[in-house]
Amino acid sequence: TKPTLAVVGATGAVGSVMLQILSQHADIWGEIRLLASPRSAGRKLAVRGEEVEVMAISEEAFVGVDVAMFDVPDEVAAHWAPIAAALGAIVVDNSGAFRMDPDVPLVVPEVNPHAARVRPRGIIANPNCTTLSMIVALGALHAEFGLRELVVSSYQAVSGAGRAGIDTLRQQLSLVAGTELGTKPGDVRRVVGDNTGPFPEPVALNVVPWAGSPREDGWSSEEMKVRDESRKILGLPQLRVAVTCVRVPVVTTHSLTVHACFEGEVTVDRAREILATAPGVVLFDNPEAGEFPTPADVVGTDPTWVGRVRRALDDPTALELFVCGDNLRKGAALNTAQIAELVAEELGATA
Numbered sequence: 181t182k183p184t185l186a187v188v189g190a191t192g193a194v195g196s197v198m199l200q201i202l203s204q205h206a207d208i209w210g211e212i213r214l215l216a217s218p219r220s221a222g223r224k225l226a227v228r229g230e231e232v233e234v235m236a237i238s239e240e241a242f243v244g245v246d247v248a249m250f251d252v253p254d255e256v257a258a259h260w261a262p263i264a265a266a267l268g269a270i271v272v273d274n275s276g277a278f279r280m281d282p283d284v285p286l287v288v289p290e291v292n293p294h295a296a297r298v299r300p301r302g303i304i305a306n307p308n309c310t311t312l313s314m315i316v317a318l319g320a321l322h323a324e325f326g327l328r329e330l331v332v333s334s335y336q337a338v339s340g341a342g343r344a345g346i347d348t349l350r351q352q353l354s355l356v357a358g359t360e361l362g363t364k365p366g367d368v369r370r371v372v373g374d375n376t377g378p379f380p381e382p383v384a385l386n387v388v389p390w391a392g393s394p395r396e397d398g399w400s401s402e403e404m405k406v407r408d409e410s411r412k413i414l415g416l417p418q419l420r421v422a423v424t425c426v427r428v429p430v431v432t433t434h435s436l437t438v439h440a441c442f443e444g445e446v447t448v449d450r451a452r453e454i455l456a457t458a459p460g461v462v463l464f465d466n467p468e469a470g471e472f473p474t475p476a477d478v479v480g481t482d483p484t485w486v487g488r489v490r491r492a493l494d495d496p497t498a499l500e501l502f503v504c505g506d507n508l509r510k511g512a513a514l515n516t517a518q519i520a521e522l523v524a525e526e527l528g529a530t531a
């Protein structure tokens with residue numbers, strides 16, 4: 181019999197992409213249960229061409245579930261994931277609640293699939309979307325060149341902050357559309373007013389050097405995630421990481437500039453060969469023909485797109501890259517689904 185899957189947080193921005201992916205991938209699941217907060221219970225959502233009613237999260241709802249994909253706030257995951265695991269489900273969690281727990285593997289199937297098999301708490305964590313938007317390409321380069329240091333800046337889409345992020349950008353864009361803003365200081369702020377939603381500053385016609393919540397010494401939670409998660413996924417606990425996270429007025433698809441330093445000298449030719457053949461990576465790099473990845477083209481696709489591959493001007497051991505990944509697909513729903521599929525394969529093999 182096919183395993184039973186629960187999608188927890190089915191009504192959110194990531195949840196709805198999870199349902200699309202379940203309808204697009206090979207149909208390996210038996211029953212699919214959709215769970216969400218009591219507020220969303222009773223709604224009907226389409227999955228695999230059928231309308232399925234959303235149930236409120238409860239202990240009973242997890243009985244008989246083999247694998248549960250969670251996309252809910254940290255505190256909801258912290259409460260419910262261990263309950264689901266105790267009831268026998270293997271949980272694949274996309275919150276930040278368990279990612280750095282030493283007893284919870286943090287898995288990217290193209291990079292460290294073996295880690296998914298060792299899960300003492302019955303929970304597997306899915307990385308943050310910013311880490312995920314670059315790590316498949318970096319994992320491929322690391323496997324050959326040996327990564328030593330990363331210097332990264334992110335250009336993060338508003339859907340990283342969920343439906344509220346998307347709604348905020350759309351509202352702000354409608355307020356500024358047709359106005360002649362941007363010549364006088366404070367223009368955009370005046371038009372947008374206090375309507376900054378989940379962001380600390382207006383995001384339309386702007387860039388905001390902040391994502392997440394404050395951490396020690398001026399760092400943001402998002403920046404700490406990029407460092408800590410990259411180290412854990414790559415198995416490089418001492419990796420040097422310098423990172424600044426920035427929000428930009430893009431709906432979906434995170435971009436990053438990456439300066440990656442390796443153990444020895446690298447060549448662009450070899451780097452391009454690695455990127456062109458790595459699973460889950462597309463090399464799109466011919467600037468003279470206007471070819472480099474942009475969010476407008478990458479959105480809705482599965483791979484990590486890499487362009488602008490150059491050897492660092494002043495360091496023969498370093499590469500410069502521009503990387504784009506759909507933050508709702510590989511950055512969240514797709515990676516979670518891929519992990520769930522790995523687990524289903526394992527359950528099938530041992531059944």
Ligand code: 2RA
Pocket residue numbers: 308309310336337339340341391392402
């Ligand atoms: C963001 N990475 O883009 C976060 C969401 N997990 O806001």
